[in-house]
Amino acid sequence: MKPDLSLKVNVFLVAVAVIILGQAAYSYFNINAFQSSHVSTIREKAQSAGQNLKNDLEYVLDMGISLERIARLEDNLENILADLPEVEFMEITDTRDYTLFFADHDQALDIEPGTRKSDFVHKPYVSELSRKGLTPEDTDISLPLKAQGQLQGQINMHISGSVIHAQSRQIMWDMLTVMFTSLLLTFEFLTFFVIYYISHPLSVLRRDISRSYPRLMSVDSDKYASLGEISVLADYYNSIIKNQAQRFATGLRGFLPDLSQGLSAPPRQQTEKISGLVQELDGPESSRAQAPQAALQKIRACLQKVNTYWSDLAISMEGGSRTRAPAADRDEASGSVPYSLIRPLIFLFIMADGFSLSFFPMYVDSLYEPIMGLSREMIIGLPIAAFMLTMAVSMPLAGSMTDSRGWFRPLIIGLLLNAAGHFLTAMAQDILWLIVFRCLAAVGLGMVFMCCQRFVIDNTSLKSRSMGMAGFLAAFFSGDICGTVIGAMLAERIGYANVFYVSALFTCLALIFAVLVFRGEFRPAKPQSSGGFGLPFKASQLFQVFRDREFAAVLWLQAIPAKLVLVGFLFFFVPLYLSSIDALQSNIGRVIMCYGICLVFAGPLISHLFPQVYLRKYFILLGGLITAGAMLSFALFSGFIPILVMVIMLGIAHSFSVSSQASVISETDIVKKLGPGAGMGIYRFWERAGNVAGPLVMGFLIARVGYESSVVLFGILTLISSILYLGFLIRRNWLSP
Numbered sequence: 001m002k003p004d005l006s007l008k009v010n011v012f013l014v015a016v017a018v019i020i021l022g023q024a025a026y027s028y029f030n031i032n033a034f035q036s037s038h039v040s041t042i043r044e045k046a047q048s049a050g051q052n053l054k055n056d057l058e059y060v061l062d063m064g065i066s067l068e069r070i071a072r073l074e075d076n077l078e079n080i081l082a083d084l085p086e087v088e089f090m091e092i093t094d095t096r097d098y099t100l101f102f103a104d105h106d107q108a109l110d111i112e113p114g115t116r117k118s119d120f121v122h123k124p125y126v127s128e129l130s131r132k133g134l135t136p137e138d139t140d141i142s143l144p145l146k147a148q149g150q151l152q153g154q155i156n157m158h159i160s161g162s163v164i165h166a167q168s169r170q171i172m173w174d175m176l177t178v179m180f181t182s183l184l185l186t187f188e189f190l191t192f193f194v195i196y197y198i199s200h201p202l203s204v205l206r207r208d209i210s211r212s213y214p215r216l217m218s219v220d221s222d223k224y225a226s227l228g229e230i231s232v233l234a235d236y237y238n239s240i241i242k243n244q245a246q247r248f249a250t251g252l253r254g255f256l257p258d259l260s261q262g263l264s265a266p267p268r269q270q271t272e273k274i275s276g277l278v279q280e281l282d283g284p285e286s287s288r289a290q291a292p293q294a295a296l297q298k299i300r301a302c303l304q305k306v307n308t309y310w311s312d313l314a315i316s317m318e319g320g321s322r323t324r325a326p327a328a329d330r331d332e333a334s335g336s337v338p339y340s341l342i343r344p345l346i347f348l349f350i351m352a353d354g355f356s357l358s359f360f361p362m363y364v365d366s367l368y369e370p371i372m373g374l375s376r377e378m379i380i381g382l383p384i385a386a387f388m389l390t391m392a393v394s395m396p397l398a399g400s401m402t403d404s405r406g407w408f409r410p411l412i413i414g415l416l417l418n419a420a421g422h423f424l425t426a427m428a429q430d431i432l433w434l435i436v437f438r439c440l441a442a443v444g445l446g447m448v449f450m451c452c453q454r455f456v457i458d459n460t461s462l463k464s465r466s467m468g469m470a471g472f473l474a475a476f477f478s479g480d481i482c483g484t485v486i487g488a489m490l491a492e493r494i495g496y497a498n499v500f501y502v503s504a505l506f507t508c509l510a511l512i513f514a515v516l517v518f519r520g521e522f523r524p525a526k527p528q529s530s531g532g533f534g535l536p537f538k539a540s541q542l543f544q545v546f547r548d549r550e551f552a553a554v555l556w557l558q559a560i561p562a563k564l565v566l567v568g569f570l571f572f573f574v575p576l577y578l579s580s581i582d583a584l585q586s587n588i589g590r591v592i593m594c595y596g597i598c599l600v601f602a603g604p605l606i607s608h609l610f611p612q613v614y615l616r617k618y619f620i621l622l623g624g625l626i627t628a629g630a631m632l633s634f635a636l637f638s639g640f641i642p643i644l645v646m647v648i649m650l651g652i653a654h655s656f657s658v659s660s661q662a663s664v665i666s667e668t669d670i671v672k673k674l675g676p677g678a679g680m681g682i683y684r685f686w687e688r689a690g691n692v693a694g695p696l697v698m699g700f701l702i703a704r705v706g707y708e709s710s711v712v713l714f715g716i717l718t719l720i721s722s723i724l725y726l727g728f729l730i731r732r733n734w735l736s737p
Helices: 007-061 073-082 126-131 161-215 229-253 256-282 293-317 327-334 339-354 360-366 376-405 408-427 431-458 465-494 496-517 541-547 549-580 585-609 613-635 640-666 669-674 676-705 707-735
Strands: 087-093 099-104 108-110 140-147 150-159
Touching (some): 073 099, 161 465, 360 376, 376 549, 408 496, 465 585, 541 676, 549 585, 669 676
Antiparallel strands (some): 087 099
């Protein structure tokens, strides 16, 4: 049975299939090409070092000194290997292939002549090389040593197959990452192009046709002139309407005089009576003071309508020359701006902001300078904390600005501020200026976030708003995932500071997108008010919410600890720790990316499988316990893989708890009393206290107790808060009737 899929889904599936097949083929050939090129590069590097040693040894051999008598030659081999990490071992052999000197990365040996055969003779590594798709011709280098034209021995160098394989595997992961980000990028922009060039024009054309067809009127084909096939549809419809009007007029023309005379006699008589009455009222002998002016106006309006009706009927029956829909109807048919048009802008902007997530602590560390006796780790956390604090303050202010001044101008201002913040961050020379520039970027981020959210609200109905917000969040997380991993790969290749220039460039692309798209029929409506702006809630209400025990329990025992762990552990600790164990920057980005992937896929799945409202408070508890377990596990396991597992567990935990926290808070008595806007605004304001404190608390703990213990202490804090929240739930259920 053929599945009933929409056009949009079919187009997306075809695009996904083409991208996957294309990327797979490209990756296969690219990996093979890279491996060949990488092996050639390593061989040239090793051969160059070996040639230098060969020249030195042959100079000594020409002096009549044999290889066996050269002292401490193994130390020379060890020094060469220190500069050649790709070479697994080096050896110098005699003419009978017995090893005289040997060195690898663990040892350097002066071997008794005639006691050990060269590894190049029996090649014990052949089977391992074959499993990695390599041969001894790829990894073995032999340079003959001669004196007076006579062979005296050889220099043998073996390139590690594991290093080559690891580099190829790293390229494979990069290709898979690019493939995944390409799918997300394709989905966002394919959705935009389908809506902008197909679905929205078709919906507008359908509305125009539905309004014009009952009156046999054509649509305005000029506004579809640049839309290719859709303009053909509009012209085709207009030709059908023209033919129908001509047929209708031809059919009526034979009996039109009799029909018109029979139908129009009584109305015309009434029209003549009304006209005479109006003339009498306008005449000088009439008493105008006694004539009701309102009645006179109504009579004139009625007469105008009657005359207009007969005029339209006569014209339409005589050939239908007036077949163009009124301008007012055309404007009304255009409808609101499709909310999905904002998705590419969100995607580009969040991706630009996410470029630095995987390396920002290391970038701050590169600019480190002592400040007020604070520890190095706390100073590294200061720019992150300042960024989060500025964003926490700017978002409610920006939300109020969109209420009074619309979303478009604040959006442009926010994009400009954010781009300037990224550009200046790349030029920062010390910590203090870095903090200032990051705060500037944070103001822009808060403004753009609230403007995009307001755009969705303004262009959706109550029925479609949940779908619009879901699309908003999907674009947000897609951009965050792509930005994190792409930024990590860029940092490996162009350096930390230059990535911020790329971030500024992508923010400018989002700005250009906004200017080009939201014009013409998609131009934003003017705001209804032009008043000032401020916090959407009263300052006194900031502490009033704590009188609600459920609000306070969720906020202090779950929401703030969750944000504390999110920023302190994921965005601060993970990059620093993985960098300290020499993890590749691209791998750090992929680890952090796993958190976003869990939210994108696990969050909707959990909501679909467990839609029951009463489970939400228990999901909050479960998320806290999973987070605590992940943090505490670091006491037993450390390293790259445990960190990866912990990040995935954190993503699953937040998939359970974060959305449930907002849902439970929205149903508390204090939020119902204050209203959802003010109540949720206060909740988000206090919740971001965890964002601000996270890097500072983690930096303080790292400086005092080290990496491992600081994570364990985060786990203990989360466990204690979850146990307290469990006690609150038990007490609340026990006291409930």
